[in-house]
Amino acid sequence: MTEESDERLASRAMSGDRGAFESLVMRHRVRVFRICYRMAGNTNDAEDWTQECFVRIWTQLKAFDTSRSFEPWMLRVTSNTCINLSKSRLGVRSKMASTPFEEINIAAPKLAEPFEQTVSNQQKAAIADVLTTVSPVLRQALTLWAVEQLTFKELADALGVPLSTAAQRVRRGLMQVRGKLANKGYEVRS
Amino acid sequence: MRCGYVQRHIVVFLENQMPPDVAEKIKSHLSWCKHCSDVAKQVEEVRQPVKDSMGVDIEPPPGMVQSVMARIENMDQAAPAPPDRRYAFIAVLAIIVLFLAIFVVPKILKLY
Numbered sequence: 001m002t003e004e005s006d007e008r009l010a011s012r013a014m015s016g017d018r019g020a021f022e023s024l025v026m027r028h029r030v031r032v033f034r035i036c037y038r039m040a041g042n043t044n045d046a047e048d049w050t051q052e053c054f055v056r057i058w059t060q061l062k063a064f065d066t067s068r069s070f071e072p073w074m075l076r077v078t079s080n081t082c083i084n085l086s087k088s089r090l091g092v093r094s095k096m097a098s099t100p101f102e103e104i105n106i107a108a109p110k111l112a113e114p115f116e117q118t119v120s121n122q123q124k125a126a127i128a129d130v131l132t133t134v135s136p137v138l139r140q141a142l143t144l145w146a147v148e149q150l151t152f153k154e155l156a157d158a159l160g161v162p163l164s165t166a167a168q169r170v171r172r173g174l175m176q177v178r179g180k181l182a183n184k185g186y187e188v189r190s
Numbered sequence: 191m192r193c194g195y196v197q198r199h200i201v202v203f204l205e206n207q208m209p210p211d212v213a214e215k216i217k218s219h220l221s222w223c224k225h226c227s228d229v230a231k232q233v234e235e236v237r238q239p240v241k242d243s244m245g246v247d248i249e250p251p252p253g254m255v256q257s258v259m260a261r262i263e264n265m266d267q268a269a270p271a272p273p274d275r276r277y278a279f280i281a282v283l284a285i286i287v288l289f290l291a292i293f294v295v296p297k298i299l300k301l302y
């Protein structure tokens with residue numbers, strides 16, 4: 001049996017088919033959760049945010065153009081929801097029972113990378129820590145670019161901006177990370 | 191080629207996603223423009239480390255799909271009336287109240 005496309009499931013979900021939507025949630029829950037985790041900075045919030053993202057995807061489905069790909073649209077709703085949640089959290093920052101980045105298994109660097117490009121665990125933890133303080137719009141661009149490994153064309157599509165704007169946001173995000181690391185006395189260069 | 195263009199697209203260039211002819215032009219610009227080559231160097235220092243640090247292999251908790259579907263079901267039950275009709279009702283109500291306030295209430299007040 002061939003798998004039903006995202007777009008087909010989405011159009012069925014648009015006419016109220018919750019089963020079709022459930023299949024979409026099943027299919028994309030890991031990606032959405034990882035984006036939320038990077039945007040939220042801890043697993044507790046990431047769980048709530050993931051639910052919130054899917055609720056928004058469900059309520060905004062009528063705005064989805066079925067002649068286009070579902071994925072960039074879903075990533076856009078997801079990351080915009082995360083931005084809104086980040087902004088609303090700035091006021092009420094709950095630090096209770098959150099899992100710091102350091103306790104999470106972080107994917108190992110690809111073996112093909114040259115030695116000088118690999119990052120120590122300590123550096124990873126420092127970068128992950130600093131990332132939570134990068135402004136939401138830039139963090140959104142960095143997250144989709146790094147976690148989803150999107151090309152800049154795909155990133156622009158997901159953000160709904162021109163390619164040069166998407167690229168600028170990533171560059172500015174990287175420079176913010178660099179500046180914040182320098183302030184903390186880290187040197188990223190190995 | 192202008193510095194602004196080079197710097198706007200520097201990450202795209204560093205990730206080898208520029209069309210070859212444009213990439214060639216950026217490359218030659220970087221060979222003589224110190225300002226842009228400094229920017230490129232700074233970006234390059236953090237580009238791969240940040241990418242590596244952001245990769246995660248965590249999974250959502252097991253009940254995630256059910257929680258999402260439960261929320262959606264609750265939401266649909268809580269809001270049975272389609273929003274358009276509800277807004278129309280509020281609008282009509284507002285017009286009636288306004289009408290009463292402007293024409294009827296002053297008359298009643300004058301009578302007493």
Ligand SMILES: [Zn+2]
Nearest residue numbers: 193223225226
């Ligand atoms: Zn230049």
